[in-house]
Amino acid sequence: MDRSVFRISVGIAVVFVLIGVLIPEQLGAAMEVAKGFVLEKFGWFYQLVATFFLIFAAFMIFSKYGKIKLGKEDSQPEFSRPTWFAMLFSAGMGIGLLFYGVSEPISHFSSPPAGEGGTAQSGIMGMRYTWLHWGLHAWAIYAIVALALAYQKFNRGAPGLMSATLHPVIGEKVKGPIGKTIDVVAVFATLFGVAASLGLGSQQINAGLEYLIGIPNNFFVQFLIMMIITVLFIVSATTGISKGIKLLSNINMSLAVILFIAILILGPTLFLMNMFTTTMGSYLQNVVQMGLRLSPFNADEAAWTQGWTVFYWAWWISWTPFVGMFIARVSKGRTIREFTVAVLLVPSLVCALWFTVFGGTGINLEMVKGLDVSGQSLETALFFVYQHLPFGALLSVLTVALITTFFVTSADSATFVLGMLTTGGELNPPNRVKVIWGIILVASTLVLMASGGLTGLQTAIIVSALPLTFVVLVMCYGLVKELGKEYDIQMNQWKTDKKNKSNQKAG
Template sequence: MQKYTSVFILSVIITSIFIIWGLIPESVLPYGNLNHVTSVIQAFIIEKFGWFYLLTATFFLIFALSLIFSKYGKIKLGQDSDEPEYSYLSWFAMLFSAGMGIGLVFWGVSEPIFHYSAPPVGEGYTGQSGRDAIRYSFFHWGLHPWAIYSTIALALAYFTFRKEQNGVTSNILRPLFGERVDGNLGILINFIAVFATVFGVATSLGFGAAQISGGLSYLTPIDNSIQTQLIIILVVTILYMLSAQTGLNKGIRYLSNLNVILAFSLMLFLLFTGPTNFIMDLFTTSLGSYLQNLPSMSFKMTPFQTENTWVQDWTIFYWAWWISWAPFVGTFIARISKGRTIKEFVIGVLAVPTVFGALWFSVFGGSAIFLDFMEGAPIVDIVNEQGQEVALFAVLDHFPLGTVMSIIAIFLITTFFITSADSATFVLGMQTTNGLLNPPKKITFIWGVIQSASAAILLTAGGLDALQTSAIIAALPFAVIMILMVFSLLKSLQEETKPKRQNK
């Protein structure tokens, strides 16, 4: 077997070039440095293709929902005799931890409190802006992102376990392009998937490092600086590299279960020590409002309000971020979903994380809005002064055992960081070794170093803005590939059911 695949060599070379490019200071390349060039590209993409991201994400949601009620729902992701490898609890824990663990902890308070103070329409700091804040948080973290994940995960699982092909992205498009996916076209497709994964995950790791640093600075005299964040990335890199060497069934599985237990414990503690009735009332009314307004929000742009960039700054960024994460999360979910039916798979991937995420935002975001709106606590002011990364700790500080809860939160962010990075090295290893379900540890080690270096460079080059920029750029070409995946999957499913229709 070839020691290093063409996809691996090409991906390592180009991502390494980006890392080296990011090390060049602005003084040497005033207009050619990484941060400036990517910012220009991002501005162009947002201006010209924002509508494309919006329509694409909604298209994936419609596709996923239609599969639940289609004739394909009973088809297994594997052979008809295959049974699921993991229990529902472990399955949910791993897909949730890989899917949005770090992001949910980072944005659980900071996003609702931002929308509350600066809503998409109307005045901030009002009851209406508070309701809208939670509704839009549900929107950005609910059905749309998990539909994006489920689309690629379903396709990968179907072609890997039922059609018994190598678990690489290019094989999904074989029904459309035939043997061309075994040549340069396939190398290009798989490279785009790897590139999107590296920078999509780097965005999340950067957020995690920033929040750990913010929490430490909030609790201790440690400065919340780039230097601190880089040290955190180094330490956590060592930890997740050790975890990655234990494989999927040990390190990732155990840490994922631990993550869910810690997340549930932290959420339940705040729910019952905080304004319980307010939180549950807000959850109930926001869930109804989210479902009621889902169609209009899914297609909302502001063509007559060119000065209002809220949709571009939030919704478009999120859809791009989820798409850039899709090859990573999709590959990982596919790997752990063998033996489930299409209907069972789509319902599980869409419903369970969406409901949990909605409850999470109601508890953490709702508590923040309650403190600021009902109690007069300066939560928004603290976030504006010290950064979004301290938002969670500013809220926990107002409740019993606040310091203890903040320490647990930092530990939770760290374990989510390790799990996300660990899972990503595993997926990158699969995608660059012709789909090996257990890639060599040497390969995962190399990807672990590249991943952390990418996150560190992006943070150094432009902080959180640079992280967001990289995700939006990486997502555009992969969004096109994902659209092709839908038609390729449908073509294969139709071929599979043809004999049954002919026998009737």
């Protein structure tokens, strides 16, 4: 096992944590400068590549490569479709769905990307931009990286590393300094991307506990929450993917379905279904324009796009080693077409339904009943909505439980992926390695929260995602190159088999 990536990554991570502990103000200031530079200079680039990834994913569905199986011809899926979908959500966007479920649509409703806020038009516009951020573009990014990783692992026998997906382009150089650099970049994109979710999760658990039992909402409480949950996810991580993550994923899905149905029934049901239908038409009509919008003549609108849309593209790209590798790990035996359709369409539809129900309920409470939902903080908006629904306390208890299980599953999955990335692609990394990464992950999250709060988490994502974006672009080229060879081999084999059958009949 090559330990160099592990040593380098851990060393850099420890230095980062020490800097955050010793000089948090300076770290926060430096990260803010870096964030402003990337958003201003590379916003156009993120918009273009996100759209390209969506087009590329659609090409994979409809191309001649769709019938190629991930694995040998006789490979069968390891997990059932319901369990597979549950794993996609638990590792992908679990905490974010709860944190932003109400807060993002209501924020766009009150401060839309264009025009006046607080109107029916801004409600529809805000909802469709939420769909944009959590829909087809996001899952296309995941699908591409997961597909490249799965193909290299199950069809070519390559290690489960980001660098391995570039073998068709740079050859054996993936085993040298270039490949190791790519893997280190992937490690830190994963580390910061997941840290953002864990930071959001701890803040919202704290907000829920404040609502339920009056516990103060501050950094010290969030620190204690993270310490307790760290023990839980390390225990889960040491049980392996087939036990810990699978069990928690199914629990997550069950709790999420119960919560979703409860809000749909207890909230303004007819309004929500009308909102969903209207937003779908608006989204499909404007998806291309929204995905490429930058507003070069309006500084305020440009800043909105940078702070929301560009940030989300960077966040999803930073999560690709984590989510992509995890999806690849549980997707053996599925065809490229089945895989891409499932990863692209099913989660996008569920996210659309989720945000319509939760965000639509918040918008309805503000427009119809005059409540100040948009005036709440991001982490408290959901619990504020619960206060004005039947069984609000019970919904809050269920939500805190769900955030906790999502928290544990995300951290558990992240330590598993970080272990793979730093042990040469081991499918079952040693528990010691996973525990080390679990501790570093929590320490990095706390440092980012202490030095800049949510802004610090966003900055780390945006900066770390930039170099990884170029890796994913090269990955797309390498994937098409490999699939072309695979298709030619299969076609030649098919022609040979057909010719042999014809000869046998003639004989």
